[in-house]
Amino acid sequence: MVIRLSEFELPPVQDILLVGRAAPIGPEAARRMLEAVAPEQYEVFELDEGPVGAVAVRRRLLDLCPRDQLLRLLLEEASRMAPDNMVIKGKVQIDVIVERQVSLE
Amino acid sequence: MTCVTDVMQAMTVTASGDESVRSAATRMEALRMDCLPVIGAEGKLIGLLTCWEVRRAHPNRLVIDSMTKRLVYVPSTATIWEAYRLTEERETEYVVVLDRERPVGMVARTALEVAVALQTDALTGLPTAAYLQKHLEMLWHADQEIYLLFIDINQFGRVNKRLGHVVGDRILMGLTQILAARTDAEHDVLCRYGGDEFAIVTNRSRLDAQQLGRTLVSEVEQAGDSLGHTVSIAVGIAGGKRRPPRQQDPTPIASLINLASRASTEAKRANGGILVVDIAAGA
Numbered sequence: 410m411v412i413r414l415s416e417f418e419l420p421p422v423q424d425i426l427l428v429g430r431a432a433p434i435g436p437e438a439a440r441r442m443l444e445a446v447a448p449e450q451y452e453v454f455e456l457d458e459g460p461v462g463a464v465a466v467r468r469r470l471l472d473l474c475p476r477d478q479l480l481r482l483l484l485e486e487a488s489r490m491a492p493d494n495m496v497i498k499g500k501v502q503i504d505v506i507v508e509r510q511v512s513l514e
Numbered sequence: 515m516t517c518v519t520d521v522m523q524a525m526t527v528t529a530s531g532d533e534s535v536r537s538a539a540t541r542m543e544a545l546r547m548d549c550l551p552v553i554g555a556e557g558k559l560i561g562l563l564t565c566w567e568v569r570r571a572h573p574n575r576l577v578i579d580s581m582t583k584r585l586v587y588v589p590s591t592a593t594i595w596e597a598y599r600l601t602e603e604r605e606t607e608y609v610v611v612l613d614r615e616r617p618v619g620m621v622a623r624t625a626l627e628v629a630v631a632l633q634t635d636a637l638t639g640l641p642t643a644a645y646l647q648k649h650l651e652m653l654w655h656a657d658q659e660i661y662l663l664f665i666d667i668n669q670f671g672r673v674n675k676r677l678g679h680v681v682g683d684r685i686l687m688g689l690t691q692i693l694a695a696r697t698d699a700e701h702d703v704l705c706r707y708g709g710d711e712f713a714i715v716t717n718r719s720r721l722d723a724q725q726l727g728r729t730l731v732s733e734v735e736q737a738g739d740s741l742g743h744t745v746s747i748a749v750g751i752a753g754g755k756r757r758p759p760r761q762q763d764p765t766p767i768a769s770l771i772n773l774a775s776r777a778s779t780e781a782k783r784a785n786g787g788i789l790v791v792d793i794a795a796g797a
Contacts, residue, residue, distance in 0.1 A: 431570065431571070431572060432572060432575075433572040433574040433575060434572075434574065434575060434576070434579070435571075435575045435576060435578075435579020435580060436579055437531075437576055437578045437579045438575065438576045438579055494572070
């Protein structure tokens with residue numbers, strides 16, 4: 410008998426969760442799960458078309474990037490690899506690079 | 515069987531939005547049901563789980579994530595024809611029946627198809643007497659001025675005996691085409707009432723209804739070539755506006771149909787082709 414113990418990460422989801430339209434869980438189940446393990450930290454968006462039925466996004470990401478832009482980028486990349494019967498978690502890193510010219514006079 | 519409540523199934527067995535599709539599907543299979551109404555936390559209807567969704571969804575999914583939320587409603591007073599038309603217009607397999615804004619049952623499109631087919635004459639494709647009565651009731655209660663043209667084929671029994679029923683059936687189908695070509699769906703409803711009898715319910719004016727009757731008599735008389743046999747019809751027209759409540763006939767529709775039917779018999783005897791009777795006069 411082998412027992413493997415490891416820490417259960419909380420929340421178990423990183424920054425985003427893409428829920429396939431035919432996945433074993435749906436948007437409501439994802440919403441309830443996230444609300445139970447990480448209250449008020451995620452927002453779930455349901456989609457009308459495409460292989461992805463819903464996207465859960467960590468709320469602080471939405472402070473850094475407009476929702477529509479973030480969703481568009483995620484779906485563009487996800488649709489290449491995510492079949493509709495999977496639930497995929499992902500990490501998003503947003504770096505803001507500032508370039509400014511200053512006068513040294 | 516003409517009202518939507520005659521064919522609906524009551525919502526005695528339901529599913530919860532919080533249960534799994536697997537659990538709901540097991541119940542559907544055990545009870546041989548194709549559709550379960552889904553009840554939400556507040557005891558309200560929030561969707562329908564049909565066998566289509568059960569087939570498509572992962573069994574682990576919650577019912578609330580798999581059900582159809584787009585509900586189409588029909589009042590409990592609707593006829594099967596109205597409900598069937600609605601399923602076609604809204605492309606839905608089920609409609610929810612409302613009674614005083616409360617869901618009381620649901621009807622499958624397939625059940626409506628069967629019910630409508632039972633009320634459709636197999637030979638001519640026209641609605642039967644049951645539809646005629648329902649339509650008359652609807653117009654009557656809407657206080658519209660209505661006329662019923664009762665059309666009887668003269669000597670049709672002899673045609674059947676002399677030429678055979680197959681020829682007789684062909685004549686009936688040809689006659690249906692002639693009558694249908696002259697009726698206007700906006701004003702008229704054409705039905706096959708009996709073996710050699712047709713009826714048209716119309717909300718045209720008295721004069722227009724009479725003119726329609728005359729036109730039909732004339733066209734049928736001249737249609738010998740297309741029908742393959744010379745045929746003539748007698749038309750009895752009865753109708754008018756609803757009388758005041760205190761004089762109301764307890765069975766106004768039956769009386770109206772009788773009046774029109776007797777008028778067509780009189781027209782046949784008088785060899786005039788058409789006879790008009792007003793409701794008040796015929797009382």
